[in-house]
Amino acid sequence: MNSLIHEATVLISILILLLIFAKIISKKVEDEIEISDIEENKKYILIKDENSKLYRVQAIKNFGDVKKGDIGGFIEKEENLSHVGNCWIYDNAKVYENGSVYGDAKIKDNAEVFGEANILENSVIKDYAKVYGSAEIKGNAEIKDKAIVFENAQVYGEAKIYGNASIYGNAKVYANAVVSMKAEVFDNAIVATNSKIFGFAKISQNARVENRKIGANIVS
Structure with a gap:
C-alpha cells in the first residue's frame, strides 16, 4: 500500500514538473513570436556613434531606394x-529633439530637422538646409542649399526653397512657388x-503673392 502511494506521489510530482516545463516553453515561444513581430514591423536599428550624442540608423530590410545594411544619418x-x-x-543629416520624418520624406546631406518640425509625404530636405520650430514641410516640397x-x-505642394532664403512666422509657401537667394x-x-x-x-504681414x-521689393 505504501509503495502504491509513493509511486502515485512520484507520478503526480512528475506531472506537475511537466506542466511547469510546458508553461515555460509556451511563454518562451510567445515571447519569441512577439519579438519577431516587433522586428518585422521595424525597418532600421540604432547604432551608437562614439563621436555624437545621436544614433546612426541602419536599415534591416529593403525599402524604397534603401538596401538592407545601409547606414543612414543620425x-x-x-x-x-x-x-x-x-x-x-541619409548621409550626415540629423533629426533630433522632437523633429519627425514620415511617409516617403527624405533628409539628405548635412540637413537638420529639430524642434517640433514635421517632414511629411514626399518632401526632401537636403544640402545644409534647416527646418525647426513647429514648421511643417509636406507634399513634394524641397528645401535645399x-x-x-x-x-x-508651412511649405508644401511643389514649392522649392533654396539659396539662403528664410520662411518663418506663420508664412505659407505652396503650389509651385519658388523662394530663393x-x-x-x-x-x-x-x-x-x-x-x-x-x-x-x-x-510679410498679410501679403498674398x-x-x-x-x-527686390518689400511687399506687405
Missing part, C-alpha cells in the same frame, strides 16, 4: 524617424501659384 530616438513608409535619413524654415511656417517670407504672408521670390525681397516675380 537621430536622437526612434520617434524621429517612422518605421512606416520609405522615409529615410542653406535655406531655413522655422517657427510655424536671400528672400524672406514671414508673418502671415502667403506665396503661391507660379510665384518666384528672389534677391533680397521680403514678403500669386503669379508674380519679385526680386
